[in-house]
Amino acid sequence: MVRWLRLGFFALIVRPVLLLILGVNIRNRERLPKQGPAILVANHNSHLDTLALMSMLPLSDLSKLTPVAAVDYFGTGAFGWFAKHIIGILPIDRSGRTQRKNLLDGAIEALDSGKILILFPEGTRGEPERIATYKKGVAHLARARPDVPVTPVFMHGLGKALPRGTYLFVPFTCDVFVGEPWGYGGDIPGFMLQLEARMKELAQRGQFPPWE
Amino acid sequence: MNISTPVLYAISAIFGLLALATILVWWIGRQRPGKASSELMLRVRSWWVMIGVFTIAMVVDRTISTIFLGFISYLALKEYFSLIPTRRIDRLVLLFAYLAVPIQFYWAHIGWYGMFVVFIPLWMFLFLPMVMVLQGQTDGFLRAVGTVSWGLMMTVFTLSHTAMMIAEGNISNGIGAGAGLLLFLVFMAQFNDVAQFTWGKLTGRHAIVPSVSPKKTWEGFIGGVLTTACLAAIVGPYLTIMPWIWSAAAGAMIAVAGFIGDVNMSAVKRDLQVKDSGGLIPGHGGILDRVDSLTYAAPIFLHFFYYFFVGGRI
Numbered sequence: 001m002v003r004w005l006r007l008g009f010f011a012l013i014v015r016p017v018l019l020l021i022l023g024v025n026i027r028n029r030e031r032l033p034k035q036g037p038a039i040l041v042a043n044h045n046s047h048l049d050t051l052a053l054m055s056m057l058p059l060s061d062l063s064k065l066t067p068v069a070a071v072d073y074f075g076t077g078a079f080g081w082f083a084k085h086i087i088g089i090l091p092i093d094r095s096g097r098t099q100r101k102n103l104l105d106g107a108i109e110a111l112d113s114g115k116i117l118i119l120f121p122e123g124t125r126g127e128p129e130r131i132a133t134y135k136k137g138v139a140h141l142a143r144a145r146p147d148v149p150v151t152p153v154f155m156h157g158l159g160k161a162l163p164r165g166t167y168l169f170v171p172f173t174c175d176v177f178v179g180e181p182w183g184y185g186g187d188i189p190g191f192m193l194q195l196e197a198r199m200k201e202l203a204q205r206g207q208f209p210p211w212e
Numbered sequence: 213m214n215i216s217t218p219v220l221y222a223i224s225a226i227f228g229l230l231a232l233a234t235i236l237v238w239w240i241g242r243q244r245p246g247k248a249s250s251e252l253m254l255r256v257r258s259w260w261v262m263i264g265v266f267t268i269a270m271v272v273d274r275t276i277s278t279i280f281l282g283f284i285s286y287l288a289l290k291e292y293f294s295l296i297p298t299r300r301i302d303r304l305v306l307l308f309a310y311l312a313v314p315i316q317f318y319w320a321h322i323g324w325y326g327m328f329v330v331f332i333p334l335w336m337f338l339f340l341p342m343v344m345v346l347q348g349q350t351d352g353f354l355r356a357v358g359t360v361s362w363g364l365m366m367t368v369f370t371l372s373h374t375a376m377m378i379a380e381g382n383i384s385n386g387i388g389a390g391a392g393l394l395l396f397l398v399f400m401a402q403f404n405d406v407a408q409f410t411w412g413k414l415t416g417r418h419a420i421v422p423s424v425s426p427k428k429t430w431e432g433f434i435g436g437v438l439t440t441a442c443l444a445a446i447v448g449p450y451l452t453i454m455p456w457i458w459s460a461a462a463g464a465m466i467a468v469a470g471f472i473g474d475v476n477m478s479a480v481k482r483d484l485q486v487k488d489s490g491g492l493i494p495g496h497g498g499i500l501d502r503v504d505s506l507t508y509a510a511p512i513f514l515h516f517f518y519y520f521f522v523g524g525r526i
Binding site (some may be wrong): 023025136157160163164170171172173207209210211212 | 287290291292294295296297298299300303304306307310311352484486490491492
């Protein structure tokens, strides 16, 4: 039942709104993972980021798509239920109650069962259309499963359409740049440097009008 | 079905023309394979999709035609707003600008000419700065109000003339009706684009405005206008109530207006330092790249028709 609700939500609401009303302009779509396990890392500007990324992959892959998100943000109410079952997030506990070394257990397990994880290493949506510093969680995850490809994705425009702190949705065409997948190279700082360099390179491929 | 026989035949002829073009491009691709010919192939493929969708939207139902034309206009406005610099504070203003699209196309749909013709140039023109000024940010006010108003005129007001043409044509365009009038305009404008491109490629030497669009030449322009006028003289009396000489004049006017609309949008893209307005249509660029000629041709042709044929001056 919930599975069908999820499918219906994405097929009838998310995709039409994002692909028709908003419009997503993807460069190098062919670099997106065709099967799991895989990790997608993207910059985070808006609630729409997750939905946009999920709309770029075929609907038949929906059951594999697993965005990783903080459990405390979504809470336990209706919003939490919706995030968990309809969006299909994998909750990460930021509160410190879970042991640090066990924090990524759920994510590793998901990768082992062939899921495609979606991660926002900035950790927060932050200031729209500005990149914050990346958190190292994704590097630890890559170290745990070094064979899993990590695909960087840079998105622009969603932060203008629905920035943090507002519910006023204003359409802007969203530009998406998909980079070459890479993997864990042997050390955490090296991985983080790679991540930063790759995201920066993708961001420079676009030409974005100022938004003050 | 709300389509008359002449319109149906004209649509069939367009598909015939497209099939011919497809074979020609395929043959060129075999003779001279390369980047240029595969780009041509991509364009022709997109033409199939565009003409297919346009035909369905025209043939099925009048309300669907209006919604389709309104949606094109919305996409053009969205593309424009995504290209220009905007202020964060103006998000509400932009939302109101978007809301003007369905309202404006509704006036066109019910054929309320008086409201249609003042809604954006007057009411939205006064309303948007009001919303903007009440937000209280004066920094960049003039630039913001200027770019938003201009965009609304260029992508919504001008393009909504296509929907008005259906309403107007249903009353005063005889057997061809609104669909005949609109088909005449869109066919001539798009044919002229291709004709100017082709003449320019084959014989182009002298650029018209090299600083804006170096590939637009006098040879292409004149060849395009003459070819379009000739075709219009044949097609016009069939699709519209205009006699052949008037049809030829209308065809030439659409061709000239189309050229202006084209370079006008080129100047905007140059200013914003982008090559294509978007990536929606493979081989063509964005939606603005495809409808740029109509931004001038649609209003000019409608008012030409309105003045001489509805106004009873002929």
